[in-house]
Amino acid sequence: MPKIEVKNISKVYKKEKVLDDVSFCVNAGEIFGIVGRNGSGKSVLMKIICGLAAPTSGHIVIDEKIIGKDIDFPENLGAIIEQPAFMQFASGFKNLKFLADINKKIDKAEIRSTMEMVGLNPDSKKWVMNYSLGMKQRLSIAQAIMENPELIILDEPMNGLDKEMVNWLRGYLKEESDKGHTIIISSHIQEDIDILCDHVIELDRGCIVNAG
Amino acid sequence: MLRYIVNRIFSGVFVLSAVLLFAFMTFSIGSLRYISDISGYEAYLLFMNSESGIIFYIFCIILAMQYPIVDKNDNLIVRLGWKKWMVYEIVSLISVIILYSIMTLAFSFLLVPDFSHKWSTDFLIAMSPIENKFTEHIASVQNMTGWVLYGTISGALMTTFICNTILAVFCGLVVFAFNTKRKAGYGVLIILFIKYIPEIIMQYVFLHGNSLTGKFFKYIDLFETAKISNMKMGCYGTYMQMHQTISWLLFCVSVLLIVILGRKKICQR
Numbered sequence: 209m210p211k212i213e214v215k216n217i218s219k220v221y222k223k224e225k226v227l228d229d230v231s232f233c234v235n236a237g238e239i240f241g242i243v244g245r246n247g248s249g250k251s252v253l254m255k256i257i258c259g260l261a262a263p264t265s266g267h268i269v270i271d272e273k274i275i276g277k278d279i280d281f282p283e284n285l286g287a288i289i290e291q292p293a294f295m296q297f298a299s300g301f302k303n304l305k306f307l308a309d310i311n312k313k314i315d316k317a318e319i320r321s322t323m324e325m326v327g328l329n330p331d332s333k334k335w336v337m338n339y340s341l342g343m344k345q346r347l348s349i350a351q352a353i354m355e356n357p358e359l360i361i362l363d364e365p366m367n368g369l370d371k372e373m374v375n376w377l378r379g380y381l382k383e384e385s386d387k388g389h390t391i392i393i394s395s396h397i398q399e400d401i402d403i404l405c406d407h408v409i410e411l412d413r414g415c416i417v418n419a420g
Numbered sequence: 421m422l423r424y425i426v427n428r429i430f431s432g433v434f435v436l437s438a439v440l441l442f443a444f445m446t447f448s449i450g451s452l453r454y455i456s457d458i459s460g461y462e463a464y465l466l467f468m469n470s471e472s473g474i475i476f477y478i479f480c481i482i483l484a485m486q487y488p489i490v491d492k493n494d495n496l497i498v499r500l501g502w503k504k505w506m507v508y509e510i511v512s513l514i515s516v517i518i519l520y521s522i523m524t525l526a527f528s529f530l531l532v533p534d535f536s537h538k539w540s541t542d543f544l545i546a547m548s549p550i551e552n553k554f555t556e557h558i559a560s561v562q563n564m565t566g567w568v569l570y571g572t573i574s575g576a577l578m579t580t581f582i583c584n585t586i587l588a589v590f591c592g593l594v595v596f597a598f599n600t601k602r603k604a605g606y607g608v609l610i611i612l613f614i615k616y617i618p619e620i621i622m623q624y625v626f627l628h629g630n631s632l633t634g635k636f637f638k639y640i641d642l643f644e645t646a647k648i649s650n651m652k653m654g655c656y657g658t659y660m661q662m663h664q665t666i667s668w669l670l671f672c673v674s675v676l677l678i679v680i681l682g683r684k685k686i687c688q689r
Binding site: 255258259260280281285287288289290292293295296297298302306307310311348351352 | 426489493496498499
């Protein structure tokens with residue numbers, strides 16, 4: 209199970225320091241929370257952990273492998289970073305099938321069960337273009353969790369979800385954590401963090417101002 | 421991959437570009453069916469080989485500026501890996517430009533629905549340097565005498581179509597290469613350089629005689645000669661044959677692809 213070490217990460221973007229010497233460690237099987245105001249650097253930090261952005265200095269080590277050097281992306285990763293782009297002229301099922309076919313880890317039945325789990329109808333022919341914000345978020349969650357990843361990185365996963373779905377997602381993340389899967393989550397809702405997280409850091413202007 | 425490409429091609433920008441192209445072509449060659457006896461073949465030749473043809477390149481550049489789309493594509497990138505995802509994007513870009521080129525051809529026949537497979541009288545008259553008949557609609561008609569004298573109308577059409585499509589793909593890949601490193605579409609500057617600067621420099625070279633005859637200018641001369649002679653005179657260009665031009669362009673495209681794909685994390689923000 210993945211253990212993540214974030215070592216002295218700094219990121220300068222257009223001469224502005226977005227992250228400044230951020231270091232922390234996430235143990236395997238832990239739910240780790242990142243909180244902070246808008247523009248505090250949460251999403252950039254998550255992108256760097258996912259290998260989707262390169263830090264200006266410092267590095268991310270996952271199971272003793274350096275991201276961007278030993279591996280491009282963490283192995284067995286499921287992530288939501290911002291609102292993912294889906295094929296607008298295809299159904300939710302076809303979108304997930306397209307993504308699942310890349311690694312061929314799961315079959316149609318598993319895609320269907322994941323969709324049902326997040327409250328989407330796998331038989332619906334409705335194009336994603338016509339999905340509501342909440343449905344798109346459910347689909348984003350489905351694509352992140354459908355391949356049973358060992359590392360789950362979720363940036364504001366509760367956005368646009370109704371109360372029932374929020375409760376389901378909290379329960380799901382707890383279960384995954386119990387299985388030993390590592391989860392990093394950012395949220396601006398304090399309740400999510402209080403209920404879910406084993407450890408939390410607070411970012412402000414790219415610096416860790418609080419850790420607990 | 422096909423599903424991804426289809427999804428990438430049919431964006432709002434593509435639809436808008438297609439509508440604007442049709443509008444511009446209507447303005448440019450739309451009236452030719454009423455005032456002349458030219459065919460759809462000739463309408464396409466006139467449009468693409470005159471200054472109006474630049475509109476095709478401008479829209480190809482606008483389309484190419486949409487590539488690669490990094491933001492919000494994270495779910496795909498982490499699964500495919502950078503390199504494979506780049507291949508998807510490049511294939512999408514090449515497909516969209518080829519489709520756009522086919523649309524330009526289709527619009528010509530739609531606006532001038534005449535399939536006569538012979539050079540029309542008005543087209544032959546337009547070859548005359550003193551004839552100004554089409555200049556109200558198309559900026560200039562020039563250098564197509566070689567086609568008329570030595571080529572068939574379908575041969576000229578295929579030459580124009582293939583050369584312009586390959587050149588547009590090349591321009592698109594230049595924009596793509598620049599956009600992977602910097603997001604603001606600096607590739608446009610390079611396209612303008614390719615399109616106009618050689619002409620300015622060549623004029624300067626001609627004016628200043630032998631004082632500027634280095635290797636760099638020789639290359640510009642080679643490119644410009646190929647572009648002008650073959651794009652506007654077909655396969656009977658004065659210095660380079662069409663297949664040589666295409667070979668050069670394919671070589672450049674290959675080098676660009678190697679550069680783009682060879683840089684593993686070029687897209688990382």
